[in-house]
Amino acid sequence: xxxxxxxxxxxxxxxxxxxxxxxxxxxxxxxxxxxxxxxxxxxxxxxxxxxxxxxxxxxxxxxxxxxxxxxxxxxxxxxxxxxxxxxxxxxxxxxxxxxxxxxxxxxxxxxx
Amino acid sequence: xxxxxxxxxxxxxxxxxxxxxxxxxxxxxxxxxxxxxxxxxxxxxxxxxxxxxxxxxxxxxxxxxxxxxxxxxxxxxxxxxxxxxxxxxxxxxxxxxxxxxxxxxxxxxxxxxx
Numbered sequence: 666x667x668x669x670x671x672x673x674x675x676x677x678x679x680x681x682x683x684x685x686x687x688x689x690x691x692x693x694x695x696x697x698x699x700x701x702x703x704x705x706x707x708x709x710x711x712x713x714x715x716x717x718x719x720x721x722x723x724x725x726x727x728x729x730x731x732x733x734x735x736x737x738x739x740x741x742x743x744x745x746x747x748x749x750x751x752x753x754x755x756x757x758x759x760x761x762x763x764x765x766x767x768x769x770x771x772x773x774x775x776x777x
Numbered sequence: 778x779x780x781x782x783x784x785x786x787x788x789x790x791x792x793x794x795x796x797x798x799x800x801x802x803x804x805x806x807x808x809x810x811x812x813x814x815x816x817x818x819x820x821x822x823x824x825x826x827x828x829x830x831x832x833x834x835x836x837x838x839x840x841x842x843x844x845x846x847x848x849x850x851x852x853x854x855x856x857x858x859x860x861x862x863x864x865x866x867x868x869x870x871x872x873x874x875x876x877x878x879x880x881x882x883x884x885x886x887x888x889x890x891x
Contacts, residue, residue: 671819697877708781708868708882709820754819762876763833764810764822 667692669757671768678745679776686753686771689737694760698738700729701754703770709754713740745775779804781871781883789889796856796863798886802871809852810870810880811837811844820868826852827875859890 668691678684690698696717701709715722715729715738722729726745731738742749752772756765782801790796802809807828812820822836826846837844841859846852856863866887870880 695877699879701882708783708884711879711881714879758877761833762878763825764836765812765820765880766822767812767819769819 667757667759667766669766669768671755673771675772677774682745684742684745684773686740688755688768690757692760695757697758699756700740703752747775747777750775781869781881783869783883783886785886787887790859791891792860793858796859796888798854798867799851800869801851803881806871806873808872808875809846811854812868814866861890864888864890
């Protein structure tokens with residue numbers, strides 16, 4: 666099955682700086698890669714996603730890049746704000762699309 | 778358009794009791810997924826259902842756990858004879874199309890087994 670690894674597990678940045686979270690996956694059949702933000706006590710919220718036929722996607726301060734050859738994808742948050750503090754999870758789909766495989770999460774703290 | 782709804786939000790059970798977790802998908806979504814999250818860990822897939830059918834239950838323990846998504850009403854995740862190791866957050870997600878596409882998550886049910 667798919668194996669998704671995520672780094673770093675914790676990340677602290679100063680407000681206004683950028684944050685980068687990286688993930689790798691193992692199954693070349695995966696073609697959909699979502700990123701979720703999870704705040705304490707809440708469910709994961711989809712913040713951005715990318716498909717394997719695209720190398721980069723941007724939505725305001727958030728961007729995702731995908732290197733299909735190397736099987737890795739990254740989340741970039743620019744001009745971080747305190748409300749960006751949360752746990753972020755990457756995911757990749759199984760080859761059947763029946764399930765998501767999640768990374769182990771990155772706890773992001775934005776220091777005011 | 779209401780999001781995915783789950784209830785109860787918190788559930789406390791004693792060892793040996795049954796836990797029933799309910800999930801109402803987003804309007805128009807017929808694909809439901811259940812995931813389990815242990816403290817400080819990522820989400821782990823349990824089961825994928827479409828109306829009245831279990832499509833993939835490869836992540837669900839063979840004993841004590843069952844899931845259904847009837848023609849009418851919410852999807853139910855049922856855990857019989859709960860043990861302390863079942864304590865976790867259980868999340869439901871729904872999708873309009875299935876396959877390698879967006880899944881939208883509910884707020885979760887936090888199960889505590891005493």
